[in-house]
Amino acid sequence: MKRTFRRKSVRPGSKKRGKRIWLDPGSSYRLGYERGYAQGTVKGEKAFDQPFHGTSIVIPSYNQAEYLVRCIESIETHTIEPYEIIVVDNGSTDETGDYLKKRTGQLRYRLLETNRGFSGGVNQGLMMAKGDTIVILNNDTLVTPGWLTHMLRCLKSDPIIGAVGPVTNYISGEQQIAVPYETVEQMWEYAASRDKPDVTKWKETDRLVGFCVLFRRELLGRIGYFDEGFRIGNYEDDDWIIRVRLCGLKLVIAGDSFIHHFGSVSMKKLGQEQFHAVHGHNELYYTGKWGNPHVWVDEVKQNGSLFRNGCPSNAGSPSDFFPSHVFIRDQGGQQYFLYEGNKYPCTAMEEKTGIRPVVLSRLDIRSIPTAEAVMDEKVLLSVLKSPIDGPVEGQLVGSGDGIVYQWRKGCIRPFVSDFALERWNLKERSILNLSTERLQFAPRGLPVIAPPILQNPVL
Structure with missing residues (x-):
C-alpha cells in the first residue's frame, strides 16, 4: 500500500526542521469522516427546532408515482416563494420510494411501511414541517403560476382567517369552477x-376541501392533528x-x-366495493362523532366566548374543548x-382508580x-367522587333528554355526542339528574368534543 507523509509543523522562529510523520491513508480518511459526521450532527441538532421562514408543502402519497413526479415538478416550476416539500409515502408498492430516494434539493420524505390513510400521512408531514x-x-394536482402567492396574500390579509383554499376544475363544493380546457396542455x-x-374573487365559505389547504403554523397549536x-x-x-x-x-x-x-386518483384505485366500504365507515364515524357539527359551530358563535373586540381571543386551543376531571397521557406513557x-x-392512577387515561x-x-x-393523591381521588345533593365541579349532569353536560364553574358544557363521552x-x-328548567x-x-384518534407513537 502506498504511504503518504506530511511534515510536522514548526513554530515561527524555530530553526528545527520538521520530522516526517508517516500516515495511513485509511486512518486519515476515517478521522476526517468522523470529524465531519460529528460537526454535521451538532449542526443538525441546532437546526432541528429552527423555524423555516417559508411554506412547508406536505404531500401524502400512495402509489401513483407518475402523478407525484408531475406534482413536484409543477411546484418547482411555479412557486417563487421560499418553500420546502415534504412527501409522506403510505407504503407504496410502485416506484415512489425509489424516486424519493434519488431526489435532491428542497425535499424531505418519509416512507411508511403501511398505508395509514390521508390522516396518518398528513400527520407525519405536519410533524416534520418547519414552515x-x-x-x-394532494399528489394528484398540478399547481400553476401564482398559486401560492395569491393564497398567501389572502391568508395574511386578516388574522381571523384560519385557512385558505384555491379553486380547481374537479372537487366537490364551492371550490369547483367551470373551465374551458379539455387537456393538460390546454390547461x-x-x-x-x-x-x-x-x-374580488376571495369568498368566505363554511367548507374547504383538503386537496389543497393553506394555514399558519400556529393553527396546529389551536386545532391539533387530523383524526x-x-x-x-x-x-x-x-x-x-x-x-x-x-x-x-x-x-x-x-x-x-x-x-x-x-x-x-388513489381512492378510485380502491375499486367500487372497497371504496363504498371506506366511504360508509367514514361517514358513520363522522356523524357519530359530531351529530350535526354546524349546530355546535353556530352555538359557539352565539356564545361569543371566543371573541374579544371582534377578534379571536386566546381561547380556542384544543384544551378549551376538553372536559375537566379526566386522566390523560401522552403516547410516551406520561x-x-x-x-x-x-x-x-401523576402515576399509576389507572390501577388505583380503574379509570383508563x-x-x-x-x-x-x-x-x-x-x-x-x-x-395530593387523596385530594385527586376525592374530586372523582360523585356528589349526593347537588352538582360540583366536574360532575356530569343531565335531564334525561339524551344530552350529557359537565358542570363547570356554574356553567354547563354539553358533550357533542355519545362518542365524545365515550372517547373521554x-x-x-354517574350522571346527576337535574330539572329541565x-x-x-x-x-x-x-362544547366538549372528542379528541382525535392517533396511531403514531411519536406525534
Missing part, C-alpha cells in the same frame, strides 16, 4: 391567463375544518389561485390529571398549562 405556513396538497394556457391578483380514526380517505378534512370553525376562525376560497386536480384547565402529573398527542398536551402545585372514558361515570337557564360553556 411559518403550511400547505396540505397551462388557461392557467397563465389567470395569474393576476384579484381580491386517524377515519379510514384511508374522505371526511377527515371535514372533521379538521369543523375544529377550525369552532375556534371562530374564517375559511376563505382564494378564487385568484387555481390548481388543476386530476381527482381522487400520565396527567386534567383539572380546571391545568394538567397535574385518554391518549392525546404531545401537541395537544403541550397546549394545556402545567399546574405549579402538586395535587366517561361513559361509566335548571339546565335551561344555566349558562352554557364551550
